[in-house]
Each structure stands twice: as C-alpha cells, then as structure tokens.
Amino acid sequence: MATLAQQIAEKFLTRLSESKNVDAERIEQIRGLLADSKKLKPDDLVKIFSLPAGGDLK
Amino acid sequence: MIKLESIHIEEVRGIRKLDLDCRKEKFAISGPNGSGKSGVIDVIEFGLTGNIGRLTGSGTKGLSVSEHGPHVDKTKFPDAAFVELRVFLTMIGKSATITRKVTSPKKPKIEPADDDVKAAFAEIADHPEIALSRRDILRFILVEPTKRSEEIQAILKLDEIGQTRNALNTAQNKLQTEHRTAIAQVQSHRDALQRHLQIPTLKVEDLLEAVNKRRKVLNLLEVPELTEDTKLNAGLLDTANTPEFNKESTLRDLKALSDAAKEFPDLAKTEAAEIVADFATLEADPELLPPCSAACLSKRGWISSRGPSVLSATRLGG
Numbered sequence: 001m002a003t004l005a006q007q008i009a010e011k012f013l014t015r016l017s018e019s020k021n022v023d024a025e026r027i028e029q030i031r032g033l034l035a036d037s038k039k040l041k042p043d044d045l046v047k048i049f050s051l052p053a054g055g056d057l058k
Numbered sequence: 059m060i061k062l063e064s065i066h067i068e069e070v071r072g073i074r075k076l077d078l079d080c081r082k083e084k085f086a087i088s089g090p091n092g093s094g095k096s097g098v099i100d101v102i103e104f105g106l107t108g109n110i111g112r113l114t115g116s117g118t119k120g121l122s123v124s125e126h127g128p129h130v131d132k133t134k135f136p137d138a139a140f141v142e143l144r145v146f147l148t149m150i151g152k153s154a155t156i157t158r159k160v161t162s163p164k165k166p167k168i169e170p171a172d173d174d175v176k177a178a179f180a181e182i183a184d185h186p187e188i189a190l191s192r193r194d195i196l197r198f199i200l201v202e203p204t205k206r207s208e209e210i211q212a213i214l215k216l217d218e219i220g221q222t223r224n225a226l227n228t229a230q231n232k233l234q235t236e237h238r239t240a241i242a243q244v245q246s247h248r249d250a251l252q253r254h255l256q257i258p259t260l261k262v263e264d265l266l267e268a269v270n271k272r273r274k275v276l277n278l279l280e281v282p283e284l285t286e287d288t289k290l291n292a293g294l295l296d297t298a299n300t301p302e303f304n305k306e307s308t309l310r311d312l313k314a315l316s317d318a319a320k321e322f323p324d325l326a327k328t329e330a331a332e333i334v335a336d337f338a339t340l341e342a343d344p345e346l347l348p349p350c351s352a353a354c355l356s357k358r359g360w361i362s363s364r365g366p367s368v369l370s371a372t373r374l375g376g
Contacts, residue, residue: 003184005218040222045229050236 009034059148060182062102066142069129070104070160071097082146096192103189105143105156106182108163111215112191127160136161147178154179186215 013031016022029048033040061082067073072094078085087095100110104123113121128139139160146153154175158166168176182188190213198209211220248260255268262284269290270280278293340346 004187004214005216006184008216008219009222034222040225042225042228042232045225046232046236049229049233 060106060178061146061148063144063146063153065098065102065105065144067098067101068141069132069135069139070101070127070141071110072129073097073101074129074131099189099191101141102143103186104160104163105141105158105166106179106188107186108158108166108183109186111186111189112193123160123163127163147175150174150178152178187213 013027013034016030017024017027026048030045033044033048062080062085063082064080065076065078067076069075072092076094076098078098087098089095096112100112104110104127108123110123110127113123113126124136125133128136132138137159140157142155142157144153144155152170152172152175154172155169156166156179157169166179168179194209194213198206198213201209208220211217251265252258252260255265255272257264257268266281266284273280276294281288281290281292340350
C-alpha cells in the first residue's frame, strides 16, 4: 500500500483523467512531477498546461 | 496492523536504557513531567519509520534525528543510540524484530529477513501518521477554524500535499492571467489583421482572397489553404523569388510619360492668351476701371447679403 500522500495524488490523477479537458499525455507529465521527490514548482505545472504558439488554431 | 510485544531502548532521546514488555496488548504510559513519556512514543515511531515527527514540521527548523535523536550524553557517540522492537505483524501472522540505529535510520535490521516481513515493515514506514504527538493534538484544538485543515494535514503528515495544493493554486492563477493576456493579444492581432487586409470578417476564404490578391501583385505564389503552419508572408523575403527588373517595360513606361508631359504646355494655351489680352485691354483704356470696380462691388454686396455678415458688405460699400 502506498503512503497517504501517494493515495491522494493517485485519486487526484484519476479524477483528472475523467475530465475531458486534460489529455492523457499531460496527466502522465503531472504524474511524473508528483512522483519526483523534488518540491513541486508552479512553473513546471504552467509549462505542462501551456499550449505551443498557434496550437489552438482551428 | 501490528501489536507491540516488547521494546528495548538505549540512549535515544531522554532515555538511557529501558525495556518494556507490551505483550501484544494495549498499554498506557504515565509519569511526572520530563520523565520521558513522549520519548517512548518517539522511539516507537523511530523504530517503525526511521523518523521522529516531533523533530520535523513548523518551528523545528534545524532539528534532525541524527543530531537530536541520541541521548544528550551520547551526542558524540551516536552509534550507541538504537531501538529494538519486537512486533506481531497481524497481516501476515508473524512476529519479527526490527532494530534501528540513529546513525543509519534508513537501514534497519529485520529478523527474520523474509520478503513478506520486509514488505510489512516497508508499508508501516510509509505511514508516519501512526504516531500522534501531544503537540499535534493541542495545536488542532487551539487552531482557528480556517486553519484547521492545515493542522489535519500536519497530524496526518500530509504537509507535502499542502505544498502540492499551493503549487497547483499558484499555477492556476498564473495560467488564468496568461490566458486573459493571450485572449487580449489574439483579439488585438485579429483586429490589426482585419484592418490591414480591409476585410469585414476573418473568414478563411475572405482572408485568403485578400492575401492572395496582394501576393499576386508581389508576384508571389498563392496560398491555397490556411493551416496553423501557414505563413502569409511566405517567400516575401526570399531573394530567389524577387521579381526581376524589366528594363524594356520600364523604358516604355518612361517614354509614354515623357510624351504626355510634352503636351502639358499646349493644354491651356488658348485660355491663357485670352486672359493676357483682357489685361492688355484694361491697361490701354483707364475708363474701363470704374465700371469694373462698380460691378465688382455689386457682386460682393450681393454675396454678402446672402451670408451672415452685413458688416463685411458695409465695409466693402464704403
């Protein structure tokens, strides 16, 4: 069994995967950040959620 | 779940040497202040997890198990500080002993060293919330309601989750700000593009038509479709596609312009001659001047009477 923090993080990721707004690739990137022993930095999350320039052109 | 069978402590926290026989039963520790009751809890936590919760968290900066775990008389001989716990692991139905030294808290000695026993101890080490200190309980009771969730996190040793939540909130705020800025920039660029191309909307077909019209003038290839990679100015700075200078055509245009310029002096020749003749007539006969002045005055008076300024007409009449 994982630690309480890991269980909470896993539940958070599961709920995130149920959302249609976040794709699987990003969820895996977040999972990597959360699994990393280093302290989570907001800028790392901003990078994950930032689209490349022109990425939303329809 | 585990049940403690016995505890052996040497030179840890305020305890020099102590043996407790717990017999897999519930037990309580009582004694006067400073007798080492909390020390026993610290030792049990250290034996099972390799850490002492009371030496971490807010207000404990600078404290560590390696420096503050040994008894004060053994700080120079920390190797003498260790704890040995004999426990019954209910999940696998086995008794086992774990011995942990302050000098190497992450490398406990486990007997028997069976895989299931090691796995059981590893799982326990992953749950530092097994130890709840008096400090944590008191802080939870005394804290104001708005900060109670933080204290619950502290009790459950979930400080890391709190930091993660703060990072997520900060990232969300930053992304919202960037999103608002990006929306404003997109609108500004759309407006500028529409103004520049002089098109009412940014429909793809309208945009391509306007762009291709200009590209044709510049002798550039048409843009067939609009995608996210399309560059409307593609080839504009490409020297290989620069239209060649057509000398013959330019000379032809210059000659036509030059020929047309020669005709300019003859265009108003007749009218100019008539005006010159009129001036000559006026100069030759001074009697023509008063009737002309009177006619001019009448004309101005008539114009003024149709406008707002009577004064101007009066002045002219004087």
